[in-house]
Amino acid sequence: MKHFIFACFFGLTVGTAQADLRIFATVPEWGALAQEIGGSKVKVYTATNAFQDPHRIEAKPSLLAQARQANLVVAAGADLEIGWLPLVLRDSGNSGIQTGQPGYFEAANFVNRLEVPATLDRAHGDVHAAGNPHTHLDPRNVLKVGEALTARMAELDAPNAAAYRSGYQAFAGKWQTAMARWQKEAAPLKGVPVLVHHASFVYLLNWLGMKEVGVLEPKPGIEPTSGHLTSLLARQQSTPAKMVLRAAYQQEGPSQWMAGKTGMPAVLLPYTVGGTPEAKDLFGLFDDTVQRLLKGAR
Amino acid sequence: MQKSFAMAALLAASCGAQAASDADLAAIRAQIDDMKKTYEQRIASLEKKLAEAEDQAKSAKPAAEVKAALATVAVTPAASASARASGFNPEVSLILQGQYKNMKDVAERGITGFVPAGGHDHAAGAIEGINKRGFSVEHTELVLAANIDPYWRGQAILALADGEVEVEEAWFQSLAIGHGVGLKGGRMRSGIGYLNEQHPHMWDFADAPLMYRAMFGEHASYAQDGLQLKWLAPTPVFLEFGAEVGRGANFPGTDRNKNGAGAGAIFAHIGGDIGASNAWRAGVSYLKTKASERGAHFEDINGAEALGAFTGDSATWLADFVWKWAPNGNPKYQNFKFQTEYFQRREKGDLTCSDDEGVGNTCDPLADGSSVTSGYKTRQSGWYAQGVYQFTPQWRAGLRYEQLDSGTRDFGANAANLVVDSYRPKKASAMVDYSWSEFSRVRLQIAQDKSMFGITDNQLTLQYVMSLGAHGAHKF
Numbered sequence: 001m002k003h004f005i006f007a008c009f010f011g012l013t014v015g016t017a018q019a020d021l022r023i024f025a026t027v028p029e030w031g032a033l034a035q036e037i038g039g040s041k042v043k044v045y046t047a048t049n050a051f052q053d054p055h056r057i058e059a060k061p062s063l064l065a066q067a068r069q070a071n072l073v074v075a076a077g078a079d080l081e082i083g084w085l086p087l088v089l090r091d092s093g094n095s096g097i098q099t100g101q102p103g104y105f106e107a108a109n110f111v112n113r114l115e116v117p118a119t120l121d122r123a124h125g126d127v128h129a130a131g132n133p134h135t136h137l138d139p140r141n142v143l144k145v146g147e148a149l150t151a152r153m154a155e156l157d158a159p160n161a162a163a164y165r166s167g168y169q170a171f172a173g174k175w176q177t178a179m180a181r182w183q184k185e186a187a188p189l190k191g192v193p194v195l196v197h198h199a200s201f202v203y204l205l206n207w208l209g210m211k212e213v214g215v216l217e218p219k220p221g222i223e224p225t226s227g228h229l230t231s232l233l234a235r236q237q238s239t240p241a242k243m244v245l246r247a248a249y250q251q252e253g254p255s256q257w258m259a260g261k262t263g264m265p266a267v268l269l270p271y272t273v274g275g276t277p278e279a280k281d282l283f284g285l286f287d288d289t290v291q292r293l294l295k296g297a298r
Numbered sequence: 299m300q301k302s303f304a305m306a307a308l309l310a311a312s313c314g315a316q317a318a319s320d321a322d323l324a325a326i327r328a329q330i331d332d333m334k335k336t337y338e339q340r341i342a343s344l345e346k347k348l349a350e351a352e353d354q355a356k357s358a359k360p361a362a363e364v365k366a367a368l369a370t371v372a373v374t375p376a377a378s379a380s381a382r383a384s385g386f387n388p389e390v391s392l393i394l395q396g397q398y399k400n401m402k403d404v405a406e407r408g409i410t411g412f413v414p415a416g417g418h419d420h421a422a423g424a425i426e427g428i429n430k431r432g433f434s435v436e437h438t439e440l441v442l443a444a445n446i447d448p449y450w451r452g453q454a455i456l457a458l459a460d461g462e463v464e465v466e467e468a469w470f471q472s473l474a475i476g477h478g479v480g481l482k483g484g485r486m487r488s489g490i491g492y493l494n495e496q497h498p499h500m501w502d503f504a505d506a507p508l509m510y511r512a513m514f515g516e517h518a519s520y521a522q523d524g525l526q527l528k529w530l531a532p533t534p535v536f537l538e539f540g541a542e543v544g545r546g547a548n549f550p551g552t553d554r555n556k557n558g559a560g561a562g563a564i565f566a567h568i569g570g571d572i573g574a575s576n577a578w579r580a581g582v583s584y585l586k587t588k589a590s591e592r593g594a595h596f597e598d599i600n601g602a603e604a605l606g607a608f609t610g611d612s613a614t615w616l617a618d619f620v621w622k623w624a625p626n627g628n629p630k631y632q633n634f635k636f637q638t639e640y641f642q643r644r645e646k647g648d649l650t651c652s653d654d655e656g657v658g659n660t661c662d663p664l665a666d667g668s669s670v671t672s673g674y675k676t677r678q679s680g681w682y683a684q685g686v687y688q689f690t691p692q693w694r695a696g697l698r699y700e701q702l703d704s705g706t707r708d709f710g711a712n713a714a715n716l717v718v719d720s721y722r723p724k725k726a727s728a729m730v731d732y733s734w735s736e737f738s739r740v741r742l743q744i745a746q747d748k749s750m751f752g753i754t755d756n757q758l759t760l761q762y763v764m765s766l767g768a769h770g771a772h773k774f
């Protein structure tokens with residue numbers, strides 16, 4: 001009744017059949033995964049690109065317009081999008097994608113999160129209470145999220161449930177094979193110590209058995225300072241790193257400075273789909289990431 | 299939950315062994331049936347897994363993937379169960395804001411040619427707060443917000459100042475209506491204009507544009523107790539329409555003892571992206587309210603004080619435009635923001651001129667309590683434009699220029715008694731600010747303020763804005 005009144009009020013025709021499941025993905029990696037699973041049955045809108053810091057997006061009008069029409073919001077979760085997504089959801093007037101509804105999906109809920117802080121204090125920077133949100137760079141997490149996402153898509157769009165399941169099966173099969181290949185190729189990276197710009201690569205390093213020995217940001221979300229970089233440089237004597245990693249959306253200055261002072265390579269990683277020309281899809285993302293790491297470690 | 303964990307373990311074990319007997323499978327099926335009522339959805343996927351596992355057992359494939367999936371299913375509820383009761387407390391944030399200000403000592407700071415919103419109580423100055431020189435702590439803002447239930451969200455913004463707590467906003471907002479409809483009720487800042495909904499800590503300059511002060515007074519924002527209905531169109535271009543009705547107690551209206559709505563507003567917004575790097579929004583708004591004996595301080599033709607009380611209609615049009623640029627749409631390192639707004643206000647009614655101070659002004663020359671009532675009709679306008687450039691993650695710089703036009707002011711018969719100022723107030727400001735993080739900022743602003751006739755006031759403001767607590771999300 002309530003719906004009927006509002007529909008009449010605005011002269012709308014509600015309930016027109018929708019062929020596609022419209023997915024609003026906050027970040028490229030989960031948009032790409034939804035596309036792999038859904039294929040032609042879904043229409044995926046990705047709110048950000050690989051050159052945007054997902055922490056610092058604004059609740060732009062275009063995002064509101066897209067969220068308004070989405071059936072499913074796929075977010076990274078763990079507070080990554082806290083500065084903009086809650087506002088987009090609330091102002092979208094879309095009841096199906098609110099927190100707690102089937103149309104709201106957070107990838108971080110389906111993986112074991114790392115770096116969950118024991119104490120919550122902004123003196124430690126912009127820490128995420130639910131742990132490090134950059135979960136996708138461990139390919140095992142991609143499978144876990146994929147499975148949960150498939151179930152969610154099947155729930156929301158029952159007529160296409162079989163297609164989503166077979167889409168996921170096909171993806172998972174290829175992914176298992178690729179994962180075995182990456183693990184084999186990346187074997188020499190085990191134990192390699194690295195510096196990172198921001199703690200964006202925790203899951204990647206954890207998967208490959210690499211060691212993070214320092215972060216260029218003095219605290220999460222605070223840009224590198226010369227004092228902090230100098231102290232990292234001094235530490236290079238006792239705990240030497242072999243390369244310094246940054247994501248495509250991060251400034252190159254600090255890692256170039258570090259590289260120049262120490263002679264170690266500054267390695268740009270795509271971080272997500274679209275971050276480099278090679279990282280065209282999720283497979284390309286990991287292919288390219290492993291290749292760039294191997295090149296850096298040489 | 300324990301049951302499902304046991305189930306998962308049992309399944310995993312039986313699959314792992316790859317030699318599940320018929321009896322085992324029958325037992326598992328029985329258990330599944332038992333749990334079906336409560337765990338219908340999860341069980342559906344488990345059953346599927348079980349079937350797959352049986353197939354896989356025949357073809358002797360490893361069941362590792364199945365095991366991992368089952369582990370995930372079993373672990374998920376455990377994680378959410380760890381939430382404590384205090385987790386239901388609202389999100390709390392506190393804004394600390396204060397400043398040092400250097401400016402001329404002007405007894406009754408106002409805007410020449412515009413009726414002061416602060417009324418005729420000139421003990422505290424026509425526009426309170428902005429009159430303070432030297433060090434001062436502006437009001438401290440306490441924000442409490444939470445989802446009330448699956449259908450509603452609530453938020454309160456309390457302004458704490460010496461000896462008082464002011465409820466700036468206190469509203470509920472719908473979450474579950476759908477179809478692009480958003481309903482808000484309570485005390486809220488109106489959706490008109492661009493800057494109107496923004497609280498001072500979100501401003502890019504240390505003070506509000508003259509235009510907002512002329513329109514709405516000290517708070518530089520129109521707020522009222524009432525209802526707001528918004529509708530977002532299902533189009534790829536952002537298209538939003540809104541309507542509000544409310545008490546209309548604030549300037550330019552006055553509180554009136556009546557049933558029904560005291561003020562109404564409508565607005566429309568359109569916006570979108572141009573490439574990855576540009577985002578924009580434009581809007582038009584209209585506010586209609588009524589005033590009843592809205593008192594303001596005037597000057598009579600001999601320079602004596604007079605009280606003018608306006609009764610009539612007040613209608614305001616606003617147009618706003620905002621454009622934001624950031625390379626590749628990544629505002630963290632560099633971005634630019636341009637915003638501009640224009641307003642026009644028409645007021646029509648009666649003006650009653652009297653002598654409340656007993657100074658013997660032209661409205662009441664014999665000081666016998668008489669007054670003069672005449673027609674009153676005004677048409678006034680103003681605009682501002684500003685640009686703010688963030689050139690490193692920490693530093694931003696901005697310029698703002700603004701101008702008002704006192705326009706036509708027809709005081710009818712009272713034109714013979716009162717001074718009718720005609721003036722174009724102007725102000726130019728430049729600011730630079732530094733942010734240690736998203737949560738702390740200091741700002742230095744210099745401004746040349748010619749909002750009062752015959753006075754050029756060079757102002758310097760050093761301001762801090764700090765936010766504690768929950769990570770707020772800011773509007774575009």
